[in-house]
Amino acid sequence: MTGINSSELDDAIEQGGSEIIRDGLKQGDVAVVTGAARGFGRAIALRLAREGAKLAVWDVVDDEGEETAAACRAIGIEAEFFHCDMGDADNISSAAAAVLDKFRTVYAVINNAGIHPRSPAAEVPLEMWNRTLAVNLTGSFLTAQAFAPTMFKNGRGNIISLSSGRAIEGAKNGIHYACSKAGIIAMTKTLAQEWASNGIRVNAIIPGVSETRQPLEAGGVTLENLRERGKGVPLGRVGHPDDLAGMVAVLLGPDTAFVTGQAVAINGGVIMLP
Numbered sequence: 001m002t003g004i005n006s007s008e009l010d011d012a013i014e015q016g017g018s019e020i021i022r023d024g025l026k027q028g029d030v031a032v033v034t035g036a037a038r039g040f041g042r043a044i045a046l047r048l049a050r051e052g053a054k055l056a057v058w059d060v061v062d063d064e065g066e067e068t069a070a071a072c073r074a075i076g077i078e079a080e081f082f083h084c085d086m087g088d089a090d091n092i093s094s095a096a097a098a099v100l101d102k103f104r105t106v107y108a109v110i111n112n113a114g115i116h117p118r119s120p121a122a123e124v125p126l127e128m129w130n131r132t133l134a135v136n137l138t139g140s141f142l143t144a145q146a147f148a149p150t151m152f153k154n155g156r157g158n159i160i161s162l163s164s165g166r167a168i169e170g171a172k173n174g175i176h177y178a179c180s181k182a183g184i185i186a187m188t189k190t191l192a193q194e195w196a197s198n199g200i201r202v203n204a205i206i207p208g209v210s211e212t213r214q215p216l217e218a219g220g221v222t223l224e225n226l227r228e229r230g231k232g233v234p235l236g237r238v239g240h241p242d243d244l245a246g247m248v249a250v251l252l253g254p255d256t257a258f259v260t261g262q263a264v265a266i267n268g269g270v271i272m273l274p
């Protein structure tokens with residue numbers, strides 16, 4: 001019945017396709033976004049609120065974090081701010097418990113919070129190395145781990161973590177940052193393998209330079225300089241937080257139900273991955 005070139009074969013494939021269940025973010029699903037007071041995190045939270053998700057907004061900056069949660073509520077969904085320092089394991093487990101206490105469940109974790117202090121490799125203080133690895137990498141892992149039991153119980157979940165082009169190319173004056181972001185890719189592939197059978201997809205995003213405070217404040221450049229630099233990008237501009245938020249929505253959605261363990265670059269064509 002499934003012989004080559006037979007119309008039965010085409011029918012069997014079509015029939016099989018119609019039976020595949022493609023899960024993705026649904027209205028009312030709960031999403032945790034770390035570092036959502038500003039930048040990418042804020043844009044991601046607002047985008048997911050517009051998709052109908054309930055939002056747990058995490059950050060260390062309380063007033064702007066509260067403001068992001070209020071902006072999400074203004075869209076018409078439930079949202080709450082939770083103070084959480086991603087470099088502190090106790091903070092992460094308390095914030096995760098508070099999220100589950102409020103919302104009872106979680107579907108998506110967006111590990112977005114990140115820091116990028118600068119120092120030449122030969123002089124990086126151990127404290128800077130440890131703090132950068134703690135916030136960018138260990139905190140992301142602990143957050144995924146904190147919500148894993150709930151996702152296992154639900155048989156569904158979706159984890160997206162922010163890496164960086166620096167993970168691929170290296171980062172002059174940021175060896176600690178580059179290593180933390182390379183670790184995000186290794187973490188993503190490992191969790192994707194271990195948790196696929198639990199219905200959990202795990203992916204990473206590799207952004208290029210974008211218009212947020214991180215490259216402006218930490219890199220000491222003006223917005224005008226950054227935009228000027230964008231003229232050298234194949235697509236003619238640097239990234240915008242809404243570019244990232246759009247990709248997060250795609251990766252959480254049912255159209256990418258067969259995508260896991262991937263690191264997707266969003267950079268206007270600066271780095272073209274195989």
Ligand SMILES: NC(=O)c1ccc[n+]([C@@H]2O[C@H](COP(=O)([O-])OP(=O)(O)OC[C@H]3O[C@@H](n4cnc5c(N)ncnc54)[C@H](O)[C@@H]3O)[C@@H](O)[C@H]2O)c1
Nearest residue numbers: 035037038039040060085086113114164209210212213214
């Ligand atoms: N903007 C870029 O050009 C770019 C490029 C590549 C990767 N990234 C990555 O994207 C992510 C978001 O960056 P962004 O550009 O929006 O940066 P941003 O500095 O504008 O925002 C980062 C957010 O994380 C929060 N944060 C910082 N330390 C924290 C901590 N210890 N605990 C909890 N929250 C904390 C900040 O308060 C802020 O709200 C980061 O992981 C960053 O490394 C950014």
